[in-house]
Amino acid sequence: VATxxxxxxSKTHVVDAAQIKAFARQFDPxxxxxxxxAAEDSLFSGLVASGWHTAAITMRLLVEGGLPLAGGVVGAGxxxxxxxxxxxxxxxxxxxxxxxxxxxFPKIISxxxxxxxxxxxxxxxxRQIVGLLDVRARLSVMPSA
Amino acid sequence: VATxxxxxxSKTHVVDAAQIKAFARQFDPxxxxxxxxAAEDSLFSGLVASGWHTAAITMRLLVEGGLPLAGGVVGAGxxxxxxxxxxxxxxxxxxxxxxxxxxxFPKIISxxxxxxxxxxxxxxxxRQIVGLLDVRARLSVMPSA
Numbered sequence: 001v002a003t004x005x006x007x008x009x010s011k012t013h014v015v016d017a018a019q020i021k022a023f024a025r026q027f028d029p030x031x032x033x034x035x036x037x038a039a040e041d042s043l044f045s046g047l048v049a050s051g052w053h054t055a056a057i058t059m060r061l062l063v064e065g066g067l068p069l070a071g072g073v074v075g076a077g078x079x080x081x082x083x084x085x086x087x088x089x090x091x092x093x094x095x096x097x098x099x100x101x102x103x104x105f106p107k108i109i110s111x112x113x114x115x116x117x118x119x120x121x122x123x124x125x126x127r128q129i130v131g132l133l134d135v136r137a138r139l140s141v142m143p144s145a
Numbered sequence: 146v147a148t149x150x151x152x153x154x155s156k157t158h159v160v161d162a163a164q165i166k167a168f169a170r171q172f173d174p175x176x177x178x179x180x181x182x183a184a185e186d187s188l189f190s191g192l193v194a195s196g197w198h199t200a201a202i203t204m205r206l207l208v209e210g211g212l213p214l215a216g217g218v219v220g221a222g223x224x225x226x227x228x229x230x231x232x233x234x235x236x237x238x239x240x241x242x243x244x245x246x247x248x249x250f251p252k253i254i255s256x257x258x259x260x261x262x263x264x265x266x267x268x269x270x271x272r273q274i275v276g277l278l279d280v281r282a283r284l285s286v287m288p289s290a
């Protein structure tokens with residue numbers, strides 16, 4: 001891991017059951033994302049958000065100031081994982097860190113993004129990771145001429 | 146790469162500008178996903194879908210028969226990339242391939258998922274990849290006792 005170039009912390013977003021079900025109806029219609037009773041009987045023992053919903057909320061938090069890149073946040077790809085599911089009541093916040101700037105063309109930055117849950121006030125005690133993303137993103141630069 | 150265990154092909158989904166803008170308003174409010182004129186002046190030279198929208202549509206296609214796993218499609222993580230953006234009019238279809246079944250606990254399958262664009266009837270000629278995902282997913286098995 002290279003020396004961090006810059007770190008950013010996003011605003012927070014509170015996830016609730018209605019958001020989880022609405023996203024699931026549109027993009028991930030599986031019982032553990034759609035229905036409380038069915039979710040209780042699933043391997044998750046309760047309603048959980050689609051991992052793609054967690055990722056989409058992450059993007060919203062990045063775009064709204066969590067990763068202030070002049071030309072926008074344009075990802076090329078990366079490594080993604082969901083160590084724990086997002087549940088109703090979870091408060092998501094994204095911490096990102098620019099790890100490397102590659103002087104290729106187009107300019108690419110490599111970064112690390114973590115989603116954190118903060119349930120309640122003692123969030124430091126309960127802080128748990130629901131998503132991890134190592135990304136390559138396009139970095140816009142001003143033309144030199 | 147291991148010998149493919151099984152391959153699946155999903156239904157298709159036609160992406161249009163209204164879907165692209167609706168997803169963007171909720172999760173990725175950047176000009177090249179929201180506004181035709183601003184998108185023309187962007188590095189994409191036209192409206193493009195958020196990469197997370199492409200991923201979410203992929204999940205929908207997988208859940209609706211594109212990856213028929215008995216216990217549902219429950220991803221743990223993977224490597225994701227977007228070689229090209231999804232544009233209005235693109236027809237998405239997901240081809241997936243189970244690469245490996247790891248006999249760990251919980252049971253995990255490793256698979257490769259590709260999104261293909263099929264513009265028009267001559268889709269084989271124009272077939273282009275808009276998303277690639279190498280995933281680890283939980284595989285449900287019946288208890289042996």
